[in-house]
Amino acid sequence: MRETLIKLNHAINxxxxxxxxxxxxxxxxxxxxxxxxxxxxxxxxxxxxQVDGDDKWFSGKKGYLAQTGQLYLEAMVPKLNKVYCLGPSxxxxxxxxxxxxxxxxxxEIELATDFPGLLHEISRIIKNIADAAAKNFQEIGxxxxxxxxxxxxxxxxxxxxxxxxIELLNELGCKKNWGDDISSIEEQKLVARLGNQPLxxxxxxxxxxxxxxxIEVEKFFNMVPDEENPGRVLSADLILPxxxxxxxxxxxxxxxxxxxxxxxxxxxxxxxxxRGGDIGDFQxxxxxxxxxxxxxxxxxxxxxxxxxxxxLGSDDIRNCIPFPSNKAxxx
Amino acid sequence: MRETLIKLNHAINxxxxxxxxxxxxxxxxxxxxxxxxxxxxxxxxxxxxQVDGDDKWFSGKKGYLAQTGQLYLEAMVPKLNKVYCLGPSxxxxxxxxxxxxxxxxxxEIELATDFPGLLHEISRIIKNIADAAAKNFQEIGxxxxxxxxxxxxxxxxxxxxxxxxIELLNELGCKKNWGDDISSIEEQKLVARLGNQPLxxxxxxxxxxxxxxxIEVEKFFNMVPDEENPGRVLSADLILPxxxxxxxxxxxxxxxxxxxxxxxxxxxxxxxxxRGGDIGDFQxxxxxxxxxxxxxxxxxxxxxxxxxxxxLGSDDIRNCIPFPSNKAxxx
Numbered sequence: 001m002r003e004t005l006i007k008l009n010h011a012i013n014x015x016x017x018x019x020x021x022x023x024x025x026x027x028x029x030x031x032x033x034x035x036x037x038x039x040x041x042x043x044x045x046x047x048x049x050q051v052d053g054d055d056k057w058f059s060g061k062k063g064y065l066a067q068t069g070q071l072y073l074e075a076m077v078p079k080l081n082k083v084y085c086l087g088p089s090x091x092x093x094x095x096x097x098x099x100x101x102x103x104x105x106x107x108e109i110e111l112a113t114d115f116p117g118l119l120h121e122i123s124r125i126i127k128n129i130a131d132a133a134a135k136n137f138q139e140i141g142x143x144x145x146x147x148x149x150x151x152x153x154x155x156x157x158x159x160x161x162x163x164x165x166i167e168l169l170n171e172l173g174c175k176k177n178w179g180d181d182i183s184s185i186e187e188q189k190l191v192a193r194l195g196n197q198p199l200x201x202x203x204x205x206x207x208x209x210x211x212x213x214x215i216e217v218e219k220f221f222n223m224v225p226d227e228e229n230p231g232r233v234l235s236a237d238l239i240l241p242x243x244x245x246x247x248x249x250x251x252x253x254x255x256x257x258x259x260x261x262x263x264x265x266x267x268x269x270x271x272x273x274x275r276g277g278d279i280g281d282f283q284x285x286x287x288x289x290x291x292x293x294x295x296x297x298x299x300x301x302x303x304x305x306x307x308x309x310x311x312l313g314s315d316d317i318r319n320c321i322p323f324p325s326n327k328a329x330x331x
Numbered sequence: 332m333r334e335t336l337i338k339l340n341h342a343i344n345x346x347x348x349x350x351x352x353x354x355x356x357x358x359x360x361x362x363x364x365x366x367x368x369x370x371x372x373x374x375x376x377x378x379x380x381q382v383d384g385d386d387k388w389f390s391g392k393k394g395y396l397a398q399t400g401q402l403y404l405e406a407m408v409p410k411l412n413k414v415y416c417l418g419p420s421x422x423x424x425x426x427x428x429x430x431x432x433x434x435x436x437x438x439e440i441e442l443a444t445d446f447p448g449l450l451h452e453i454s455r456i457i458k459n460i461a462d463a464a465a466k467n468f469q470e471i472g473x474x475x476x477x478x479x480x481x482x483x484x485x486x487x488x489x490x491x492x493x494x495x496x497i498e499l500l501n502e503l504g505c506k507k508n509w510g511d512d513i514s515s516i517e518e519q520k521l522v523a524r525l526g527n528q529p530l531x532x533x534x535x536x537x538x539x540x541x542x543x544x545x546i547e548v549e550k551f552f553n554m555v556p557d558e559e560n561p562g563r564v565l566s567a568d569l570i571l572p573x574x575x576x577x578x579x580x581x582x583x584x585x586x587x588x589x590x591x592x593x594x595x596x597x598x599x600x601x602x603x604x605x606r607g608g609d610i611g612d613f614q615x616x617x618x619x620x621x622x623x624x625x626x627x628x629x630x631x632x633x634x635x636x637x638x639x640x641x642x643l644g645s646d647d648i649r650n651c652i653p654f655p656s657n658k659a660x661x662x
Contacts, residue, residue, distance in 0.1 A: 003410040010358045027341045029436050031654045032363070032419045033378070033396065035661055047364070047380045049396065051423040055381065058433075058661040065364065065380065065396075072654070079334040087418055088363045092382040102389075105360050284662040323362045323403070330366055330389040331615040 005322040008133065008140040008311065009105070012304055013086060015132030016107050016125050023124075025082040025109065030069030032088060036272050036281035038066030043271040045092045062276070065090035068301055070220075073110040074252060075288035077297045082111040089301070096328045098316040099184065099244070101305060103325045110299030115224070115234040115251040118298035119200055122238060122249060123157045125302065126198055133311045146313060152197070159200040162232065165190055179205055184244040191241050198310075199239045200249075203232040208265055221266035222259055224251040238302065243309035243317065249300030256289045336653040339464065339471040339642065340436070343635055344417060346463030347438050347456050354455075356413040356440065361400030363419060367603050367612035369397030374602040376423045393607070396421035399632055401551075404441040405583060406619035408628045413442040420634070427659045429647040430515065430575070432636060434656045441630030446555070446565040446582040449629035450531055453569060453580060454488045456633065457529055464642045477644060483528070490531040493563065496521055510536055515575040522572050529641075530570045531580075534563040539596055552597035553590055555582040569633070574640035574648065580631030587620045 020027075032038070039046050047065040051057040069085045076083045089106040109121060130153040133140060137147040160168065162182075169176045172189055176182075182190075182201065191199050206223070209231045223233035238247035253259050263269055263282060272281065279286075308320040318324040323331060351358075363369070370377050378396040382388040400416045407414045420437040440452060461484040464471060468478040491499070493513075500507045503520055507513075513521075513532065522530050537554070540562045554564035569578035584590050594600055594613060603612065610617075639651040649655040654662060 003407060006357060006359050006407065006411065006414075009360055013358055013360070014352075021345075026337060027344055028337050028653070029340055029344070029419075031434055031656060031662065033421055033434050033656065033661070037662070047382060047394075049378045050381050050386065051378060057423065057658065059659045061661055063378075063661055076334060076337065080337065083337075088360075090364055092388065103362055103364050322359070325362060325364065327388065328390045330364070330392055330394055331362065331368070 002322045004139075004141040005308070005320065007136070008308055009304070009322065011132045011136050011140055012129050012307055012311070015129035016086065016302075016304075018132070019125055019128040020084050020109070023082065025084045025111070026076075026080045028069070028073055028076055028080075028083050028085050030066070030072040030085045030087070032066045032069075032090075033063050034066050035061065035284075036064055036277045037071050037285050038064055038068060039268065039272070042067060042091065043268050043275065043277075047090050047092050067091060068106070069108050070110070070299065070301065071282075071285045073108055073299060074297065075285055075292065077110050077112055078292045078295050082109070084109045089303070094327055096326045098318065101317060101321070101324060101326055102330075104303055104305040104321065106301050106303055108299065108301040110252075110297055112295050112297045114296065115236075115298055118249055118251065118300065119159065119202075119236060120156065122200075122247060122300055122302070123155065126157065126238070126307075127153055127155060129307060130311070140311075142311070146311070149313070150311065154197055157198045157200050157238070158194060159202050159236070160190065160194065161202050162204045163229075165201050168193065187239045187244045188241070191239055196241050198241070200236045201239060202236040203229055204235045204237070206231055206233045207267065208262055220248070220250065221262045221268060222250075222253045224253055234298075236300075238300075240306060240310035242313055242315065243306035246306035246310065247300050247302040249298070251296070251298040254294035254296055256286065256294060259289070260286060333653045335470075335472040336639070336651065338467070339639055340635070340653065342463045342467050342471055343460050343638055343642070346460035347417065347633075349463070350456055350459040351415050351440070354413070356415045356442070357407075357411045359400070359404055359407055359411075359414050359416050361397070361403040361416045361418070363397045363400075363421075364394050365397050366392065366615070367395055367608045368402050368616050369395055369399065370599065370603070373398060373422065374599050374606065374608075378421050378423050398422060399437070400439055401441070401630065401632065402613075402616045404439055404630060405628065406616055406623065408441050408443055409623045409626050413440070415440045420632070425658055427657045429649065432648060432652070432655060432657055433661075435634055435636040435652065437632045437634055439630065439632040441583075441628055443626050443628045445627065446567075446629055449580055449582065449631065450490065450533075450567060451487065453531075453578060453631055453633070454486065457488065457569070457638075458484055458486055460638060461642070473642070477642070480644070481642065485528060488529045488531050488569070489525060490533050490567070491521065491525065492534045493532055493536065494534070494560075496532050499524065518570045518575045519572070522570055527572050529572070531567045532570060533567040534560055535566045535568070537562055537564045538598065539593055551579070551581065552593045552599060553581075553584045555584055565629075567631075569631075571637060571641035573644055573646065574637035577637035577641065578631050578633040580629070582627070582629040585625035585627055587617065587625060590620070591617060
């Protein structure tokens, strides 16, 4: 059983990497023990390190386990154009259930492209992974039916805007207000309604836009506002059948002054300062922008355990990876 | 500068992976946040995690950052025959100098082979990496002289036993006793004397053999005793020009009773119990052995930052990787 899941993981890695390597991406081995710059939106689920009880072991600074390599990748785009990393993401998730893990592998890309270009890249990666899994379907424990399902994965993943998704959910009988989060059950309702294939929900509400009401949907600080639709950002969530939200993607702001302003105004930053962090946590990233400059770019992080769950058609992520870990399980 | 080092890292990864993938190895994404089973010999340099001040966050258990994926790989050999992982190794090294890092990437293999078979595999990996670097020498900032040096890397890496190394060091004027550690300066003396190429020092003293004197050389608990040379184990260190010890390798004990006995008698285990750990930390590994059985096998971990240092011909590891980290530096 475990060895079959290892083979599945291996097929996923190879499917993703073979596309990226053939397309001119450079792999970056981003640091995984970092300052708070390794947090994505969830500062409250950062693991901290300590050595002999000292939690400021790095010359008075705290060290955290990275949730993402995003900022390290972003800083390299002006020099390397297309970059990726594939490695562990750590989350101090307290939920012990069929959807959450404390460690999982993530494939992240950043490249000098626009928002449609990014969604195309993600479609290519997902299609390549589906094909790699379908090719080795017997070895990784799949049925012929699974194989057929994977081979039917479209070349370009279908898109629905967040606004459209809220409207459709209301048609489907869910009572949703604009600004609400979309739950994992609702994600699957959308997927079922739209053909049981991978789906992008795009252009989420911008939490830093001057709304009259509190916006509940919370996203990363550096997403580009959507000029055509004020109050939205050029972001997308990849929703997979079975596993739901499997990737967060966005066009990134590249003007350093706007970036720092949005960072300081973000909820993530507020939480970080409550925990003793400050702008110094992002010093490396900001100094890179000043040194290397910045270019229009976009990127995403794809949670590979959820991709495995989609491939296997399973309801429980714990059955889809070889070394499942959560608050109740560490090996 | 940093982008050149990223390209070098990328070439190293590709050089290693291309050999392994073509040779039937399965990649295993081993867990990096683990119990003490992720320690190698250096329990005293384990990073511990905490969440909101709780250092037993995993349902009363401590979580550590992995130094190695060795035991997870080993447990898979009976099912998958040849396995590898490539990812971060974390060490709470207090030394801030030209040789030590708190995070570096390590390529680890385990396979069903004997000791000579293992050394052959490592030779193949190193040769493939040298060739990959030589092929892209301009892009990764190397001179033609570097290229020539790398292309001269032999197909099979030269070997000297630990006993022979001690004898040779005494001939070279170093006053060494059998059982002493070999320092990094002495490693470079051996390399210089033996042709300035990668070198294996093999068959180190077995710290668990019943010697009359205290043995200072300390190695992992599961190395196979050398039947032909009592008091030695079937282990090897890969010594590279410039960077020194870059890989630890050994044939592994596969009898579960002997394994558990040697584990419990090891210094590593003694240190672990002093820090509050116990045999439960190795429960997963031991139960895997009982479930999957075990076969004769061998493996190694290659520190890729030191490989990069060799390729660049540099005296300082901090100049050889894109994101150097030590106690004084975290980004």
